[in-house]
Amino acid sequence: MATTSLTGLPDPIISVKDVGVQFDRGRRSAGLRQMILRRDRGPARDSFWALRHVSFDVSPGEAIGVIGRNGQGKSTLLKVVTGVLLPDEGRATVRADVSPLIEITGGFVPDLTGRENIYLAAGLHGMSRKEIDARFDEIVDFAEIHKFLDSPYRHYSSGMQVRLAFSVVSQLEGPILLVDEVLAVGDKAFRDKCYNRIDELLAAGRTLFLVSHNNGDLQRFCTRGLYLRGGELRADGPLDDVLDLYAKER
Numbered sequence: 001m002a003t004t005s006l007t008g009l010p011d012p013i014i015s016v017k018d019v020g021v022q023f024d025r026g027r028r029s030a031g032l033r034q035m036i037l038r039r040d041r042g043p044a045r046d047s048f049w050a051l052r053h054v055s056f057d058v059s060p061g062e063a064i065g066v067i068g069r070n071g072q073g074k075s076t077l078l079k080v081v082t083g084v085l086l087p088d089e090g091r092a093t094v095r096a097d098v099s100p101l102i103e104i105t106g107g108f109v110p111d112l113t114g115r116e117n118i119y120l121a122a123g124l125h126g127m128s129r130k131e132i133d134a135r136f137d138e139i140v141d142f143a144e145i146h147k148f149l150d151s152p153y154r155h156y157s158s159g160m161q162v163r164l165a166f167s168v169v170s171q172l173e174g175p176i177l178l179v180d181e182v183l184a185v186g187d188k189a190f191r192d193k194c195y196n197r198i199d200e201l202l203a204a205g206r207t208l209f210l211v212s213h214n215n216g217d218l219q220r221f222c223t224r225g226l227y228l229r230g231g232e233l234r235a236d237g238p239l240d241d242v243l244d245l246y247a248k249e250r
């Protein structure tokens with residue numbers, strides 16, 4: 001049975017409670033002297049927390065910018081929300097399907113044609129053949145790859161590959177939209193199309209997580225900011241306040 005909220009706020013669509021993710025850097029590289037003298041005593045494990053004590057709730061329809069310098073845990077946080085990574089500590093509860101516009105070309109097969117990849121990728125994300133048939137023309141129009149539809153995907157330029165992948169994934173119905181730096185790849189005209197598409201999805205009530213190093217993109221779409229530093233949630237609040245703090249600390 002669904003929990004009734006007594007706070008007047010809608011139940012969170014995402015609830016992250018004290019999440020920690022630990023990674024292993026693997027074997028420490030031995031110095032030349034150690035290697036020669038064989039003084040190293042086997043693999044020294046070197047694990048670290050890519051995320052630690054991260055907690056926040058997200059209401060349906062919120063648009064959140066995830067901010068932080070390189071290597072501070074932003075992509076790791078998105079992977080926890082997508083469910084591809086299980087936390088070592090704490091819990092992430094996600095109450096709706098996620099449309100991941102991250103690492104979007106990952107599911108595409110180089111030797112298949114664009115047409116075949118559309119059916120494969122959309123099918124893997126849970127769309128039925130009938131649904132794909134109905135959206136096929138829109139996907140191809142958006143990606144502007146008509147002439148190359150029956151060419152192998154590996155012959156596409158990297159910009160064309162991202163266009164097609166964005167076009168397919170942005171047709172998914174998941175109420176939660178995760179967007180990583182994919183938008184940095186396309187040319188300006190295509191980026192503008194992607195922005196408009198994200199606007200449409202937000203207007204339709206989707207919840208957005210946007211990871212970006214571009215303040216303009218963050219301010220365009222997001223009202224709330226999560227600032228990660230050293231794997232910890234340094235700030236969570238109105239986007240402009242969080243960007244100010246980030247600028248001071250950078």
Ligand SMILES: Nc1ncnc2c1ncn2[C@@H]1O[C@H](COP(=O)(O)OP(=O)(O)OP(=O)(O)O)[C@@H](O)[C@H]1O
Binds near residue numbers: 077
């Ligand atoms: N599978 C993995 N195994 C080991 N270490 C990892 C793995 N994935 C990420 N890391 C490390 O975890 C830390 C956080 O990485 P993450 O990709 O989440 O950072 P980020 O904030 O998204 O960075 P960027 O802005 O550069 O994309 C980094 O030190 C990274 O090297």
